[in-house]
Amino acid sequence: MLEQIHLLAAVTVLGVLEQAYFFLQVIHARRKFGISPPNISGPPEFERIFRAQVNSSEYFPIFVALLWQAGLFFHQGLAAALGLLYLYSRYCYFMGYRASSSDRLTPIYFSTGVLWVLIAAATLGLLHFFLSHYVGLNVLRLIAA
Amino acid sequence: MLEQIHLLAAVTVLGVLEQAYFFLQVIHARRKFGISPPNISGPPEFERIFRAQVNSSEYFPIFVALLWQAGLFFHQGLAAALGLLYLYSRYCYFMGYRASSSDRLTPIYFSTGVLWVLIAAATLGLLHFFLSHYVGLNVLRLIAA
Amino acid sequence: MLEQIHLLAAVTVLGVLEQAYFFLQVIHARRKFGISPPNISGPPEFERIFRAQVNSSEYFPIFVALLWQAGLFFHQGLAAALGLLYLYSRYCYFMGYRASSSDRLTPIYFSTGVLWVLIAAATLGLLHFFLSHYVGLNVLRLIAA
Structure with missing residues (x-):
């Protein structure tokens, strides 16, 4: 069984590490701007970092859910690559949002695009x-015949 | 293995699509009321839509976790139906909250009730x-005997 | 298959029940301080309870993801014990945060420590x-030889 999920599990753990990095950035920004829980x-500089983390946290369970359905029902290697x-585009999003609100746009559109491809893969699978x-009805066999 | 989880996977992907719909509603409301990230x-009209999305996002991982435990340990078909x-009651909640704070109450109570049934099914299983x-000790065999 | 995940499933359902308890605490605090959605x-007393719930909700999917990877690839019993x-340290965190901002620190550091141990277990596995x-290359067999 583990053979069918080990790439998905590895990407999931990587995703957790990325979330940990975002959390640490918020803690760092709280200290820098003196904003205690x-x-x-x-200031906008703090709120952008904070919102970047919140947005990434909201998308994390959605991402993991799609990753696993696409990996189990379509193709593990492709799902892991996506x-x-x-995760890379989320990193760009976080760094972009930290710099300015508009710099978050390109990577967020890209990361949403990746999620739609995962949705398509999961749905097809x-x-x-x-x-x-x-x-x-085995569609793949029909096409091959 | 996929036979035991395909209904759960399908409902999970549907749940992701619903979350995507809620995210799009917030983007639309941000444009309508001119509130940039x-x-x-x-205004309350915006904050209600925003809070409806945040609340749905907070419940999404809880819902998915329960769906799968109830489906794996109790009954896949029943868990998928619940x-x-x-997902239907969450949609009613979102639409109700958008209209007024009080219109969110009936569907949120109903959706919470569904979650408790999923908790009961998972716990029993x-x-x-x-x-x-x-x-x-096989309880089912004891009852049948 | 269920034999390899039943402890993880049980801890997951317990985690959901804990989240349900935190949600109920916020509802209760909303009524007490008269703050409607x-x-x-x-007041800070309300905001601390609210933030404690939000923070716990953000960490819930991360916790579940790590619990399952550590349980599937390292050791189910150890992952379930962690x-x-x-869940116990999250409870202490919530109760501490409710009392004062500084009382949240010890349990949050402890709970983060537990997550890092889960990350280490999942990564090693x-x-x-x-x-x-x-x-x-079977490392375990190499060590035993």
Whole structure:
């Protein structure tokens, strides 16, 4: 069983490390700007870093859920590669948002694009499974024939 | 293995699509009310949509975690059906909250009720597994006898 | 398959119940301090409880992701025990934060420490799997020889 998920598991742990990095950036910004919890408002420089972390946290479970469905039902290697691409674009998003609000746009569009590809892969994989499981229709074999 | 999880995977992907819809609603509301990130405060009409999305995002990993435990340890079909019911009530919650704070109440109570049924199903399924695995006590067979 | 995940599933459901408890505490605090949704600001006593719940919600998917990777690739029993320790320290964090901002520090450091141990366990387990799967190098057998 582990053979079918080890790449997904590795990308998931990498994703957690990225989240840890974002959390540390917020702690660092809190100290730099003197904003103690439970406060969450401050100068735009702080709020951009804070919002970048919150947004990344909100997307993390969505990303993990898609990564695993695409990896299990479509192709593990492809899903893991897309996962790495997503984590890289999230890093660019965080760094961009820290610099200015507009610098977050290109990487956020790119990372959303990667998520849509993962959705497409998961949906196609599931569709293939449903068709062959319930209707007995193997689309891949039909195309090959 | 995929046979035991394909319904759970399909409901998970549907749940992601619903979250995507909520995110798009917030983007749309930001444009309509002219509230640029990292700002998150504005007129109540905006704040209700924003909070509806945040609340749904907070519940998403909890929902997915319960869906899978209930589906793996109790019954996949039942868990998936409850999952669809949850996603539908979340949609009603979002639409209700957008209209007014009080219109969110009925669907949020309903969706929480669905989560408690998923918790009960997961707990019963796990209890059954623990009893038969560690104590050698098969409750279902006892009842049937 | 369920044999390899039943402890992880049980700890996951316990984690959901803890999150449910935190949500109920916020609802209770909203009533006590008269702060209706979508409002999220108020006296520090309210904001501390609110932030404690938000922070716990942000960490929940990270915790579950690590619990499962460590349990699947390192050792299920150890991962589940660390999971219980994490849930206990999260409870102390919530109660501490409710009392004062500084009382949250010791339990949050402790809970983060537990997460790092889970990261280490997951990474070691994955490393072992990658080495024996791709390089044919079984580290455990080398040490035993």
